[in-house]
Amino acid sequence: MPDELHPIGASSPAEKPADEKAAPATASASPAAEPPAAPTEAKPATPEVAKQPAAEKPGDAAPAAKPGVTPAAKPIPPAAGAPKPAVAAPAGGAKPAAAAGVAAKPPAAPPKPPAPKPDPWQSPLVDKLRQAYGSGLREASTYMKQNYMVVDKSIASDVLRDLCKQEQFDYCVDVTAVHYPKRDEQFDIVWILYSFALNQRIRVKTQIKEGEPAPSAVPLWPTANWLEREVYDMFGIHFTGHPDLRRILMPDDWKGHPLRKDYGLTQQDDQWVKNNLGIESGQ
């Protein structure tokens, strides 16, 4: 990384020292003790809910981890600090991975101002779903005024069906996925739904392991057809119940799934160059 950038990066926390105040609060709450953190946040301390902060995507885990790590890590380098929670919390597959990724990226991550935390999302819809699915609804939060819920993959198709048929979420905006290679459940599948009647947009997320199929939304929203094909093309995720799961953007004989994190940017190029030009690298 550029040396020149460093002073600028370092100056940013100095600019907002006021935010530091909020840091200890979250720091003490979430990362220090994983299971106890859950009850403070969520209602019944069912095992699933307890697992929730750990298993959710690092978008959530990272901010919680960072303030916690950095104060403690002052004497020790952050790289060494990162794996620690991994051992401490074996239940959380995702969190240590993401935390490690975050901590490793900037060489010396300055103590960042605490990130805005997702708030629990209170709404009749959530209550209804929680009633119906209980702990299957792992999380329902609001982040940056945007509502999302994380559901267990076993109930994902049911939740989607309910949202489509009963809750007027008649428009499937997007289906996509995010790859977290270091997590146990590698993929987040994200359905972005919109309701014309309510003028409301929600995200439904579920997490699946490598090789596991996801439920297809095509029977509910025909628009998901190509979107799921694209997810399949880019991530290699199979959708059960999809009528015509083929590659869409990449050629049919393409190898690999480009948007996975382990798919190198120039991998295909290099291979082509090697095969066709007989040299090591084209660039």
Added chain:
Amino acid sequence: MSLAPLLRKIFLVDLLKGLKVTLKYQAPKEIVTEQYPLERPAIAERFRGQPRMNVNPETGEPLCIACGLCALACPEKLITVGSERNPETKKKELTAFSYDISRCMFCGLCEEACPSDALELSQDFEMATYSRDELLLNRERLEKGPEPTEYKR
């Protein structure tokens, strides 16, 4: 169907209306295209064209302070800056600079990053060359600036 639309349909009013428009525009003064190499378009002041490295007009010394910010800002990573610390003045001095406009998308981020107004995207838009090598601009060519081709027949 009432009478007026019917009559309009029979007398092809809709078609005649269109014909009128196209007839109107046949006057040569309506032509908007340019005889390009002969008539040159007016290029806006902020236009982002071929890059140029400015030198101090009085001393001829480069304005570039070899900070490398442009290279960092570039999304395509097509700028390389070579610098060397002058042992006498303890300042970084520019030794080499290359700019690959074959990969450039003229986003202007390098220009914005430059703290000393050294790198600038000029108004020249005629960057066609006969070989790819010519698109790799070195320091000399950048300092000389673009050399627009004169139109000859």
Added chain:
Amino acid sequence: MDALTNYLHSSVTPGEAGDLLWATIYVILVVTAISLAVLSMNWLERKILAHIQIRYGPMRVGPHGLLQPFADAIKLLVKEDIIPEGADKLVFWLAPVAVVMTAFTTFLVVPFGRTHAVTDINIGILFMLGISSLSVLSIIMGGWASNSHYPLMGALRSSAQMVSYEVPMAMAIVCAILMSSLKTGTGTLSMIGIVESQAAQGRWFIFSFFPLGFLAFAIFAIAMIAETNRAPFDLPEAESELVAGFHTEYSGFRWSLFFLAEYAGMLAVSSIAVTMWLGGWLRPFSGTLNGKTWDLAFSFLPALTVFVLAGGCLLGALRMPKHPSFKIQTAGLAGFGLVLGAVGLVLLAPGVRERVQDMYWFAVKVAVFMYLYIWYRGTFPRYRFDQLMKIGWKVLLPLSLAVLILTALVGIRQELATALMGVLR
């Protein structure tokens, strides 16, 4: 020398006079003239279309792109001759030849003037219709032989289209033939005969039996656009749908033959329209503004037109950009203007003056049609195939039949009246 004097004093076409030499010369002249007309049409179309579309059009090859058609022709001639591998080679080769042959053969009977036709045959119009329908065949040949989807669809479309529009077209022509039987009593199928009967009746058939003549003309005008596959009926070569229609697989010289045939076809049907309804070679107002002085005045018009063109060229040369690179172009344009001026002078000569009259008016009338063709192309969207068929069969055909019957009834109204009276009495 005898041949020349014979020709100059002849008041009939060489074909009628049995003058084989001059007939041959006329054939050559007609083929050359049509080819030149197609070349200039090419330039004009590009120029006029460009101006409709607020652009310059060709500007670089010669002054204002005047030499562009020649450059195009050379380009097409030296282009690689590509025959698709799956093509039926013989038919593929034959199609453009056939299409050009049919297109040029029609001009044998076109009367450019009273004496300016290769020949006059008493079934001239039938001959024209018959030969021009043959071009369908070559289009199908081209589309089929290409062994490719787009040409095949283009060929199918065009055959359906040409066959269906031939019917109203023929009906409209029959109206004109009926009109020609008035006064003279006997209708004629001869192209020259039809023009002469218009002269005898003192008015063009477009104004006869108003509005029947005009309606018949309008039907013909619509059908002829469809017949020549031009916008808004240019489905067979609809660029945005079928790429280039039946000649998608053709390139170079073969393609240029299709191109030649298309424009020759346009000229041919326009000639029919002019002959049938617009008085052929007759000058306008020949009925009302007649007399020696008017004749004399009108006889100067060809020269005047040429002078105006020449003046335009010279003016254009003056207004050329004052850039050294335009020296040759400026000189060329000025030279062209001077040549035109000289031609104009020749046209002023007494013997020549009268003799070019016929051709001049014929050419002017055809040119108007050509302009309309281009203007329509620049303005209208394209019909869909089924809509085109609908217009052909459900609108034009009944309309043309009605017009035909009405024309016939009006034509025999006196006989009809007497017959009716007889019955009643």
Added chain:
Amino acid sequence: MSESKFYETQWQETGKTFLDSSELVLNMGPQHPSTHGVLRVILKLDGEKVLGTDCVIGYLHRGVEKIAENRTYVQFNPYVDRMDYVAAVSNGLGYCEAVEKLLGVEAPDRANYIRVILTELNRLASHQVWLGTHALDIGALTPLFYCFRDREEILKIFEKYCGARLTTHAFRIGGCQYEIYEGFAKEVLDYCDFVLPKIDEYEELLTTNRIWVERTKGVGVLTGAECIALGATGPVLRGSGVKWDLRKAQPYAAYDKFEFDIPIGKNGDTYDRYLVRIQEMRQSVRILRQAASGIPEGPIIAKVPKVLRPPAGEVYHSIEAPKGELGYFIVSDGSTQPYRVRVRPPSFVNLQALDKMVRGWLVADVVAVIGTLDIVLGEVDR
């Protein structure tokens, strides 16, 4: 095996070639005059009637989403212009606002006004390109040139404002990079006066023209419910009578400050979509007039750190691009580079409706429907 050999053997074995079957498989594109770039549609035809289609896309796939993961937030900004290159400004707006949301900053008022002006100009330009090419597909050659003539003036304003005509890179995260040049507002207002009569002229050429009406009325019908099910947004949705525009439904930038209507169609056919877009152009002019005459003073860019490290988290932000809902789903892991950027391209989703719209229609209608969907392959393929 060469092509002709193939047919020969096919002939010998089955006694049939493709010409003998009642179904014709026609490969439209990827190089075809009216597939707007490199769309390839495989048509199954019975004569000229379309029995089914299959879109083959991806010829222009550049992996924009993958590139995003390897660039910083600022560096990725110019790339979004290359998706819908006809409406580059809208793309930039969506991306910048999404990242701003992630950062928790808001662009200042002045920047928002400039953004609205430029995006509306771009909407006009995009609709003009659409109209020109759509008319060209249907066979009218000339409107294309009139549209491009009028679009040229917009591009000149872009060039003067930000230095590029097509891939503008006009906005930055947090606001705008460039202060408006002298006479900007006046030029925009002048353009409004200039373009309204021109829109009337397009209408004179097409709206009542019987050929145009016959070619577009009733062709490619989508009901509102079908649109929603297929996820079609933008003028396609509005043409079917659903009054939904993100500028009104979930206002962004400064759109809540302006008065404008959402034009909707009735029948959901190609003609209605045409009318909707024409009306939208007029509404854009209306917004432009309000915005250009009321640009507030103030800073043009909010305070954002030089190096952007949005807090870990994810947002979805969408705007009403000329083609429909353009969304960005950005996942941040707290580093300088986005962890994942997902673009929800309107053209891609709208293109799905093609099959539904053309079944049972003729080849010529396929062309018309592709035109009316207003796709840009740069965005479909990304």
